[in-house]
Structures are given as structure tokens and as C-alpha cells.
Amino acid sequence: LYDVFSGFCRAEQILQDEANLLAYSYDNSRISFKPQIVLLPETEEEIVKTVLACKNSKIPLTVRGRGTATTGAALPTEGGVVLSTERFNKVIDFCPASKYIVVEPGITNQHLQDICKEQNLFWGPNPSSMGFSSVGGNLACNSAGSRSLKYGAARDKTLAVRFVTGEGKIITSGKAVSKQAVGFDFARLIIGSEGMLGIILNATLKLDFLPEQTTTIRVIYKDTRSAGDAIISIMQQTLIPTSLEFLDRHSVALIRDDVDLPPGDEILMLIIEVDGDAAAIKHAIDQVNKAARNSGLLEFMVADSKPAKQKIWQARKALSPKLRKIAPKKINEDVVVPIDKLATLLVGLDRLRAKYAINIVNFGHAGNGNIHVNLLVDPDDEKRVARAAKCLDEIFKLVLKLGGSISGEHGIGLVKRDFLPLELGDNNLELMRKVKSQFDPDNILNPGKLLA
């Protein structure tokens, strides 16, 4: 394949050695598919020429940010080219006065935030991978994060997208303005399409001003139902918290030794962050306090210092390493339900936990109804793995029955592809295929994902 691309890429932009092919073969799903070749384009022109070359020779072309997805979305299941955006990462325009920035997709989320911070601005989406993940990957997967409760997911915080189709045609959809009514909204269609409709050349991102301060609150409940009621009450106000995270009773049990906690086997924890200036924060704490109080409340603690704040978050952060230690190949889902159904979902998960005798631990973004459901299964225990698959099937069905969705922020990729028909139905999938055929008639862009 080298000759197909050497006409417009320098030799050092083309990787073919085994070590590199392996390095670009996997993501955080730990599934691996080796590409035939890896390209590191630096310009729009090189990307368009790559698309045309792949189209003419019918070579699969999979775009890759930093490979942090948990779903296998950027893996070259059918071989061919992996196009890594790591060198296509310039800032094209930054306009603090109109609160937007135009960037190429290879820039990392953290680098973007660092640039914005110099002007007291930030971009809303903060996936836990933000230190390393690329903005292009965040857009392709409609990534979110804890503060998206107040500051939106990728789709909410993008004004325009410039992309190239599978036919090599360049299209810009959207403008650097906060409202528009011109033509079809291809920008938001590209966002979340997991690289199947086009390659993002640059994106105009909508920025917000950094809040003056943030404060963290820890609230403990004696049982699931009272925590569920409190979540609804807290969200039932004009105040929108920056974050409203939760740890279920099984999560709390895991970190009990590391964190100061009141006694009780059934206790749940909420971690709430509010932001604003000093006066606004004081008022927000009062509002949260009033809404959080019910007969199941055991503790309401406001972090009065930076160490106290860190101590609260440490509980949440201690959880993931703990889980990885117990079950290095845990199944981590990210289902989402309307928040009034959250307590019902948690009760249902407890039922499935007992039915399948699988350790299920739940935590996540309660303010969005978005729960990371972790099935702790030893991959070498075949019986248990088979049970987990059945259990997962029931979890997804329960989520859909409650009006929810099988992914709040991780996306579909390979790992949830088979569950997509369950959520979307035949008509939707058929229309997705038809639309895909117009953006990419030769099916070269990330083939084999989403649509089986």
C-alpha cells in the first residue's frame, strides 16, 4: 500500500513496521485489529488525497484520535489504513470576544482547555480521558463528562464542522454563531457518527467563561430510594449543578476502608459540584441543602477547603483502580435513563445482581441519569462470562423499558453494535444505512462499525 500514499505523504508519515501497526491496532476496549498501514497526515490536502486514494482503490479508511474509546470505534476491523490525526492538531482561529475556537481534530482536549484558559474560557465536554483524548474523537463519539450536566456534551458545544465525505468532497456545516436556520444540520449529524459519515477537518467549538469558584458537597443517604428522590429534588430547581455524581451502595462498600463514612450497609453517596462567584455559591449550597434533605439523609458535608474538596473526590477516584484490581476486564457500560427512573433502574440492577450472581457496581452522572454499570467478571471463568452476557442483555432491555438508552457517552463502536437494533429498530437502522451510502458510497469510512 505504500505506493498508494507516497505520492503525497513523506516517508516518515507512513508507518508499516509491526510495532507501530500493533500500537495503532487497539483502543481502551482492549480489542485489537491490525491495520495494513498507518498514515500521519498534517494538512487538509493530505487528508483529502488519502480519502480519494482509498476510494479509488477501495481501501478501508479508519480515522483514529488517541484510541481512548472503550467501544472499539476506531479499530480497523477490515484492515486497510488507520489515519491518525495526531499531527493534524493546529488551532486555526481563536476569538475570545465571540467565545469560539476553531481547531483541527488532532488537538487533545487538555491542550485545547489550556489554550482557552489563557482567556479565562473552557470547552464544556470533559470526558475522564480528557488529558489524552483528542477533540476529534470527542466529537466523533459525542463525548461528555461530569460537568456536561451544566456545560453540555460535544454536540451541544459545537457551532460548525468542516468535513470531507467518503467521496473526497469538502463541506462546511454551521457558522461561528449561536443560532442559525440555514439548510440541513450536517454538523450535528457528523458529531456522534463515529467516523462513518466523514472525516472532520476542523470544528468551531462554543466556549464558556470559567466560573470564579467551584465548591464540592458530599451527601450520604441510607438507601437507594431516598437518594433517588434527592436527585430529582436537586434537579427540580432553577439551579443547575456543575456535576451531580453518585456512587451506589456496592461502590460505597468497596471504598469504605479508604474513606470516612457513616455506618450502614445500604448507604449511597452523592457528590455535587456547584460553581459561580462567592455569593452565587453560598446561595447554591443553600438550594442543594434544602432539596437534598429527606428522611433518608445521613450526612450533608460542604468542602470548606481545597483539601476537603480533594478528599471528597478522592472517594470517587479511588473507585476505578479498586474495580480494575478486583476485575481487570470488568464490563463497563454507560446506560442512561430519565432521572425519575433512576431509582427504579438501581433496584432492577440489584435484582439482576442476585438473579445472575454477578457483582454489579454502579456509579456515574446521576444528574443526567447516566450510570456506569460495572459487571465484575473474571474473563477466565467461562460460565460466569456467559451469565454476564445474559445479564447484560437484561440490563439493556430494562433500560429501554424505562425509556432510556444503551449509551449516554461512550457510543456504540463494536462492543454494543449487536444491541443497536434493540434500541433503534429496523426503520432507523435502514435510514442510517441509506444516509451512510450518500456520504460514503464506497463504504470506505470506518466500515463494520455501528451498522453490522
Add this chain to the structure above:
Amino acid sequence: LYDVFSGFCRAEQILQDEANLLAYSYDNSRISFKPQIVLLPETEEEIVKTVLACKNSKIPLTVRGRGTATTGAALPTEGGVVLSTERFNKVIDFCPASKYIVVEPGITNQHLQDICKEQNLFWGPNPSSMGFSSVGGNLACNSAGSRSLKYGAARDKTLAVRFVTGEGKIITSGKAVSKQAVGFDFARLIIGSEGMLGIILNATLKLDFLPEQTTTIRVIYKDTRSAGDAIISIMQQTLIPTSLEFLDRHSVALIRDDVDLPPGDEILMLIIEVDGDAAAIKHAIDQVNKAARNSGLLEFMVADSKPAKQKIWQARKALSPKLRKIAPKKINEDVVVPIDKLATLLVGLDRLRAKYAINIVNFGHAGNGNIHVNLLVDPDDEKRVARAAKCLDEIFKLVLKLGGSISGEHGIGLVKRDFLPLELGDNNLELMRKVKSQFDPDNILNPGKLLA
């Protein structure tokens, strides 16, 4: 055509008399195209059967809300059926706990707001037609309004859309959750597509809690540049005003006799609304005050009572009747530019005003950079009408040069259709046509709009 629909619609749901055909032939663009027949379906089943009947007999099918668009978007340019949603207007589900409501498209915006208000909630979009316009029309055109600065346009405030394609296939895109990463975002593609891709069967709308209070502030500047600087400064903070409206010097001149104003031929007016509880409002006024002050400021007035508030808005409201009196067929555009380009646009509009000797009056949603540009032209003065057309062409080119868009909230329809290629380019239009061909292969849905 009666027999095509009488199998599944009652006689009184089918209108064919001249008076009714005329009543359903025009919108607020004052252009008129008579349909052959008007249908008033009441159920999803009747709508799907109508689509299938039109598809089988190749009859054009134009969906109409309440006909308040200014662009001719819902006019049956090719005759056939007008499907009015006026009787398809039920509330399907209302969940205050999760802050969403599911409604059929025929419900009026005002009726929706009245229902939401009972639970202290509201839907963001507030087009000036809201007393009468339908939610379906608001969605089809991605309508906004003055408070969309803080509370979003239709596309920002919709969680899911259920629609039927031109082939009669029913598809639901989205869920009643605030974040999701599953499949292509057809919901946002349908919103703003002006009835060309599908007929909305119902929509799940994202609601906000009503603020405790709102306060109105009037600020006067001595010239365009200082007002432009103030708009940027006001938006350059964490505070997001509910509205940030402006009247240019020509607008102010028109209402001078009706409103108390400081002297000066060049003065401009900003009207700013902030909301929250008493403490938040006090703080917001301080923030606006600090940001609004520059050497061009002539007056900063906070409405301290309901009458004072009404008096400020009265200035804005007096303007439209005044304009209609001077020029009953004024050309009303709604261009939008990044807010740092607003002052440059206004200066450019003054230049074109002089060049073409046309009275141009500008006001609108300054916080979004969205300006209603009014060309006051007597339609019987042929020379002036021709000059106005050339002037409009230059206005759109100026807007695009400044990185803006030819419509912020009114949409394209018939009246701006010929300017669409200027903004979107050939590749985008070609892709729009291709996507349209997949949603509606027989081109029965609102033919002749957007794409010539």
C-alpha cells in the same frame, strides 16, 4: 383528490371549498399558492396513510402549522395537499420530575407554555409569533426568539423526534434523556429541515424551570461603535442575560416621539433582561452595569417596577407597527454574525443605505449577533424595488464575508432559496439533495423549497 383520502379521513377533515383553499394558501411572507385540497388529520395513523396515499399517487404534500413563517416555507408551490396539523395537537406525556414534555406538532407554542407553567416550567424558544405559531412549525424552522440567548433555539431544546418519512416509515430519534451517544442524530437533522425530510409525529421537548424574577435594563449609547463594544463586554462574562436586544440609530429615530430619550441623532439603545432570584438579579445588574460602561454610554436605567419594565419594552414593541405603517411590504431579513463583527456589520449597512438610497432600519437579538435588517421599500416603486434587490444581495455578501449566516431564525423557504448556494456552496447543496432523496425518494414532501 377527495377519493384518495376519504377512505381514512372523515368528510369534515377534507377541505376543498375556495374560501378554505385560499385561507391555507399563504403565510406571513404574503406569497400565496393554492393547494388542491386541505387535510386536517387527528391521528398518527391518518398522517401515515396520507403520506402513503401521496407517495402512491405522486401528490405533493406540504405540512403546515399555523402559517406564521415569513419565508413561504409551508406554501404548496406545486399544489397538491396541504396537511394542517391544527387538530393533531395532543400532549402525550408530561414529566416535570425529568423536565420533559412530549407533544404532537399542532399544539401552539403558547398552549405548550401554559401547560408547562402549571409546573413552574417553560420551553425555551419564544418566537414573536409564539401566541399563535405551532410547536411543529417552530421545530421545522429551528425557531428561536429573544430569550434563546440564555434558553436556546428549538434544536437546542429538543431531546427526541418521532417522524414519518416520505416512504411512510416511522422513526424515533433520541430519548427523554439529556445525553446520548447512540446512532445518527436524525432528531436534529429533522429540526430546521423545513418539512422536507419527514413529518414530525411528536417531539420530546427539554424544559427549564421558570426564573423567580426578571428585570429589564435600558442602556443608551451615543454611537454604533460604543454600543458594539458594550455588547461584546456584556457577553464577556459568566453571566448570560436572558435577552440582549438592540435598536440601531434609525430605529431609535423612528420611536423618538413616543419614548423619553436623551438628545442625539446617532444614539442606539440596548434592552437587556436578566433573571434569577432577588440576590442573583441584584448581582447581574451590577455585572451588566460594569460591562456596559464605556465613553459612549449616555444612560443606564434599571426598571424598578412592572410599569417601568413595560415602558422599556414598549419602545421595542412600538417599532414594528411603525415600520409597517411606513412600508407595509418592508423586506425583513434576519442575518446573523459573530458578535465581535456586529458593529462592523452595522457600519456596512449604513454604507449600503447611502449607496442605494434605501431606508434600512435594524434591530434584533444582539447577544446572538442576530439582526433584523428592514429595507423600507414601496412595492409600487419599481426602480426602488430593483435597487433593494441589489442592496439585499450586497447585504448577504457582507454578512457571509463577516463569517455570518443569511438566517438566524426565520429560515430559507422560498424567499431566500436563491441565496442558499451563496452560503452553503455546491457540495453542501448536493449532499442535501442526496439526503433528501433517501428520506423522501419520490420528492413528495414540501417540494420546491430550500433546494430549487
